[in-house]
Amino acid sequence: MNLRPDRNDWQEFLDEQIREHIEHETDENIARGMSLQEARQAALRKFGNVTRVREDTRSVWKMVWLEQWCQDIGYGLRLVRRNPAFSTAVILTLALGIGLNSAVFSVMDAVLLRHISYPNPERLVWVAQYDTGWQSDQDNRMLPSDFAAFREQTKSFASLTAYTNADMALNFAGETGTERIAYVGGDFWSVAGVRPAVGSLFGAGQPRVVVLTWELFQKRFDGNSEVLGKTVALDGRQFTILGVLPPQFRLEFPQFLRPNDERKEVGAYIAIPDETWRLPMTAYRAGNWEKVQESFGPLPDFVWIVGGLHRGASLQQVRAELDGIYQRLTRERPGIYHAHSALRVQPLQSKLASGARDAFLVLGGAVGFVLLIVCANVANLFLARATSRQQEVAIRRALGAGGVRLIRQFLAETTVFVVGGGIAGVVVARWTVACALRFGSGAVPRLAGAVVDERALAFTAGVSLLSAVLFGLGPAVSLVRSTQAPLRGKRGGYSVASGRSRGRTALVALQLAMAIVLLSGAGLMLRSYWKMSALPVGYSPEKILTTRLSLSGGRYGSWPQQRAYLEELQSRLMAAPGSQAAGVHCGSIHTAIQARDGGSAPVPTVIEYVSPGYLQAIGVPLLAGQWPDDMDLRAVIVNETLAKSLNGTGDLVGSQIRAAILSGRVAGIVPDVKTSQLDAEPRPTVYAPYPLSPHISSVEAVLRVSTDAAPVASAIGRRIAGIDPDVPVYTMGTLEGELAASIAPRRFNLMVLSSFAAVAVLLAWIGIYGVIAYLVAQRTREIGIRVALGATRMDVVRMVIGQASAIVGVGVTSGVLAALGLSRAMSGLLYGIQPNDPFTLLVAAVALASVALLACLGPSWRAARIDPIAALRTE
Amino acid sequence: MEHKLRILGMGRKAQKNDSLPGSLDMLILRTLSRRSLHGYGIVQFLQQSSDNELLVEEGSLYPALQRLELNGWIDGVWGVTANKRRARIYKITAAGRKQLTVETRKYTKLTLAIARVMGAE
Numbered sequence: 003m004n005l006r007p008d009r010n011d012w013q014e015f016l017d018e019q020i021r022e023h024i025e026h027e028t029d030e031n032i033a034r035g036m037s038l039q040e041a042r043q044a045a046l047r048k049f050g051n052v053t054r055v056r057e058d059t060r061s062v063w064k065m066v067w068l069e070q071w072c073q074d075i076g077y078g079l080r081l082v083r084r085n086p087a088f089s090t091a092v093i094l095t096l097a098l099g100i101g102l103n104s105a106v107f108s109v110m111d112a113v114l115l116r117h118i119s120y121p122n123p124e125r126l127v128w129v130a131q132y133d134t135g136w137q138s139d140q141d142n143r144m145l146p147s148d149f150a151a152f153r154e155q156t157k158s159f160a161s162l163t164a165y166t167n168a169d170m171a172l173n174f175a176g177e178t179g180t181e182r183i184a185y186v187g188g189d190f191w192s193v194a195g196v197r198p199a200v201g202s203l204f205g206a207g208q209p210r211v212v213v214l215t216w217e218l219f220q221k222r223f224d225g226n227s228e229v230l231g232k233t234v235a236l237d238g239r240q241f242t243i244l245g246v247l248p249p250q251f252r253l254e255f256p257q258f259l260r261p262n263d264e265r266k267e268v269g270a271y272i273a274i275p276d277e278t279w280r281l282p283m284t285a286y287r288a289g290n291w292e293k294v295q296e297s298f299g300p301l302p303d304f305v306w307i308v309g310g311l312h313r314g315a316s317l318q319q320v321r322a323e324l325d326g327i328y329q330r331l332t333r334e335r336p337g338i339y340h341a342h343s344a345l346r347v348q349p350l351q352s353k354l355a356s357g358a359r360d361a362f363l364v365l366g367g368a369v370g371f372v373l374l375i376v377c378a379n380v381a382n383l384f385l386a387r388a389t390s391r392q393q394e395v396a397i398r399r400a401l402g403a404g405g406v407r408l409i410r411q412f413l414a415e416t417t418v419f420v421v422g423g424g425i426a427g428v429v430v431a432r433w434t435v436a437c438a439l440r441f442g443s444g445a446v447p448r449l450a451g452a453v454v455d456e457r458a459l460a461f462t463a464g465v466s467l468l469s470a471v472l473f474g475l476g477p478a479v480s481l482v483r484s485t486q487a488p489l490r491g492k493r494g495g496y497s498v499a500s501g502r503s504r505g506r507t508a509l510v511a512l513q514l515a516m517a518i519v520l521l522s523g524a525g526l527m528l529r530s531y532w533k534m535s536a537l538p539v540g541y542s543p544e545k546i547l548t549t550r551l552s553l554s555g556g557r558y559g560s561w562p563q564q565r566a567y568l569e570e571l572q573s574r575l576m577a578a579p580g581s582q583a584a585g586v587h588c589g590s591i592h593t594a595i596q597a598r599d600g601g602s603a604p605v606p607t608v609i610e611y612v613s614p615g616y617l618q619a620i621g622v623p624l625l626a627g628q629w630p631d632d633m634d635l636r637a638v639i640v641n642e643t644l645a646k647s648l649n650g651t652g653d654l655v656g657s658q659i660r661a662a663i664l665s666g667r668v669a670g671i672v673p674d675v676k677t678s679q680l681d682a683e684p685r686p687t688v689y690a691p692y693p694l695s696p697h698i699s700s701v702e703a704v705l706r707v708s709t710d711a712a713p714v715a716s717a718i719g720r721r722i723a724g725i726d727p728d729v730p731v732y733t734m735g736t737l738e739g740e741l742a743a744s745i746a747p748r749r750f751n752l753m754v755l756s757s758f759a760a761v762a763v764l765l766a767w768i769g770i771y772g773v774i775a776y777l778v779a780q781r782t783r784e785i786g787i788r789v790a791l792g793a794t795r796m797d798v799v800r801m802v803i804g805q806a807s808a809i810v811g812v813g814v815t816s817g818v819l820a821a822l823g824l825s826r827a828m829s830g831l832l833y834g835i836q837p838n839d840p841f842t843l844l845v846a847a848v849a850l851a852s853v854a855l856l857a858c859l860g861p862s863w864r865a866a867r868i869d870p871i872a873a874l875r876t877e
Numbered sequence: 878m879e880h881k882l883r884i885l886g887m888g889r890k891a892q893k894n895d896s897l898p899g900s901l902d903m904l905i906l907r908t909l910s911r912r913s914l915h916g917y918g919i920v921q922f923l924q925q926s927s928d929n930e931l932l933v934e935e936g937s938l939y940p941a942l943q944r945l946e947l948n949g950w951i952d953g954v955w956g957v958t959a960n961k962r963r964a965r966i967y968k969i970t971a972a973g974r975k976q977l978t979v980e981t982r983k984y985t986k987l988t989l990a991i992a993r994v995m996g997a998e
Contacts, residue, residue, distance in 0.1 A: 022962055054936060
């Protein structure tokens with residue numbers, strides 16, 4: 003029986019037929035009397051263009067090709083439906099791989115890699131000051147006079163801008179709401195490269211005007227351009243609306259955030275008044291600041307500075323220049339703000355990325371691993387399926403299917419999976435990014451701008467789908483080739499299979515290893531998180547209510563008014579039902595403290611201006627000494643760390659300490675307290691009476707209640723708001739919530755890494771299940787013989803599990819070794835735990851090994867139930 | 878100048894000569910229904926049977942044969958011709974005979990319709 007020719011055959015046939023045809027014609031022509039050469043030429047001429055004939059014939063084939071392709075796709079779809087387990091496994095694997103990985107790429111891109119949208123972002127430079135002694139990784143704002151000095155004296159900057167932000171009460175048409183307002187000065191508009199959508203932008207220092215963002219314009223002003231020229235009240239002072247910025251314009255520089263401030267977009271911009279730059283240092287002293295604000299309007303006390311370099315200037319040049327100027331300033335004006343401080347000058351892009359870099363490198367590694375696991379899984383699944391179809395392919399070949407045709411069919415089936423997996427992957431990506439935004443955007447800077455990035459999607463889709471195609475086709479090709487000869491028994495398949503099975507078991511071992519690395523990473527982070535959440539004894543933050551409010555505006559310009567408000571505030575807090583202690587916190591300052599007798603060197607310290615009830619409200623016990631009297635303005639409390647630094651053995655209580663703006667007697671010593679940043683190192687701290695605070699504008703009130711504070715929070719908030727309705731109460735929550743928020747970035751990282759680990763475990767589970775099932779299928783004959791020769795079911799199960807354990811053992815061991823090596827990269831993210839922590843590794847290894855062995859139970863059970871007769875008959 | 882009827886196969890546009898597109902399939906099937914032939918033989922048969930009126934473009938013959946074979950209406954086997962040359966010889970299948978009747982009917986309807994138009998006032 004002659005089979006229908008396939009495409010290659012037809013090419014051959016056609017060429018030969020054409021040749022014969024022409025020969026025939028030649029013969030005829032010779033018979034008609036032409037010479038050999040003439041005859042041949044005449045025949046060729048009569049035939050016509052041989053190439054065109056071949057092309058025409060080929061185009062017939064093309065149409066048929068398309069038909070057959072559609073047939074194959076239909077068949078592929080049917081196959082998918084008929085094997086739901088396999089199809090789900092493949093599509094799920096692809097979807098998770100593509101979706102998760104591109105989601106993380108997109109998030110990484112938004113946070114780490116995305117450029118600033120202002121013009122020439124690579125020339126923008128961040129200038130900030132930091133404490134050389136303590137918390138040197140934290141940037142502090144600079145004095146406005148520093149900015150003025152830089153502006154006058156540097157040559158490397160083409161543009162220089164200063165900015166800060168403050169939350170203010172915005173009152174328009176009788177409605178008040180809290181908005182984040184940015185003070186901007188210098189060349190801000192030209193650095194941002196923005197033009198107004200409506201109206202105009204203010205010039206440097208233009209007083210009493212405000213520019214709205216588009217979003218605020220829509221929200222509070224209904225997008226009505228009639229509001230141009232009208233006035234709004236910001237914290238009680240009148241500002242004229244000058245213009246509106248275009249949509250999507252954001253302040254892309256780092257915002258000034260206090261520990262429990264929420265991340266919020268800036269709603270409007272006002273100009274830093276010119277007077278700010280010329281203020282003498284005395285203006286910042288206690289009592290003077292309010293007078294300054296009264297005469298000149300709201301001024302920023304400190305600013306962030308960003309500069310744009312000249313085209314030819316380098317970072318080193320500008321660093322040297324700025325350092326020189328700063329040292330000169332420090333010499334000329336020694337004072338609290340310049341002691342122990344140095345300048346940090348770095349490209350703005352690296353500043354923006356710095357907080358997140360470690361985390362995202364680790365996460366990038368996790369992404370890479372999961373992608374590898376996905377490819378391995380896909381490979382395994384397809385290899386398994388190809389082998390199980392060995393017999394089917396052999397039969398079809400024997401019945402006359404062309405090798406190419408079969409491979410094309412495999413390709414079509416693979417295409418169905420690839421397309422399905424791709425679509426599912428896009429869905430997973432979108433959904434994952436949405437989840438990340440919902441849970442993470444409070445924690446991670448700039449996350450709010452994350453969208454699914456097409457490049458990431460294309461890359462991960464490309465990698466995963468390419469591996470699907472490779473592994474869908476590879477075994478198909480070798481299968482088709484290997485079954486050229488007529489049907490053979492499984493014996494023929496053994497030699498091919500054992501080589502292939504080594505590859506597959508290696509793949510599974512690799513998957514397990516990578517899953518271990520991910521699991522142990524997640525475990526380490528989980529333990530860090532646990533340690534951070536542990537609190538000192540006696541401290542129950544859920545019973546402590548905290549709220550922040552802002553005393554600003556003309557009404558609170560001077561000390562008597564502020565004191566009146568604060569005293570009323572404290573008495574109202576104490577009067578609240580269930581209250582045990584109440585206090586206020588009115589600002590903090592970084593400075594250096596020395597013992598009065600001048601023995602020791604100055605210690606970099608933070609002065610927290612509080613009321614006596616504050617520490618008691620937080621629940622901090624006294625270690626030595628006693629609580630100072632309300633009226634005693636010379637008594638201070640110090641914490642353990644400061645006591646140790648100043649005076650190792652002797653008793654500090656009763657002795658005098660001094661700093662540039664403070665001198666007092668130590669009344670008591672308290673232990674170190676974490677009130678805001680859970681993962682911060684304890685700093686030497688002095689608690690001084692709040693009337694001494696240089697400026698009281700932002701106040702934190704604390705109340706300790708005997709019961710759970712959360713339910714009464716709003717009631718108390720209302721009572722406080724009742725003191726003065728124009729002073730909005732900003733945040734009202736328990737200390738517990740505040741602490742939790744401070745470690746929110748870690749919690750986010752933990753969640754992401756844990757979900758990766760979970761996915762990895764799931765995929766490894768699928769992988770090992772598949773491979774063991776396949777190995778069992780391969781050994782069906784052998785198992786049948788063994789059972790026939792007297793092996794019990796337990797023997798069979800032991801055999802299968804034994805084989806599985808070998809694979810799991812290799813995988814887990816290499817995973818542990820890899821984890822030991824790689825976890826060093828994570829040490830920046832950990833807290834209170836070593837990267838090589840053996841306990842975590844052990845737990846991860848045991849967990850994964852048990853999961854893997856559990857996966858083997860199914861196939862081994864089925865192996866044990868193999869009927870030896872059926873097994874031997876399948877030959 | 879002879880106005881030979883050139884039969885064009887698929888894939889070619891109608892040229893300045895007259896043509897009856899689509900009829901090549903029918904003619905080939907008819908030829909093969911009489912006896913099995915190879916490609917060159919089909920060309921010769923058509924030429925001779927039509928008294929040299931029908932000149933088949935050899936170039937369009939082979940695509941047509943391919944199409945007929947793919948549709949299962951003819952079968953090709955390798956054989957040897959009278960001149961001891963190896964050639965691919967085609968024979969019609971049962972499906973092909975059925976298709977021949979269909980095509981013939983279609984063609985007859987067409988020519989009758991044309992004749993009616995031409996005959997009408």
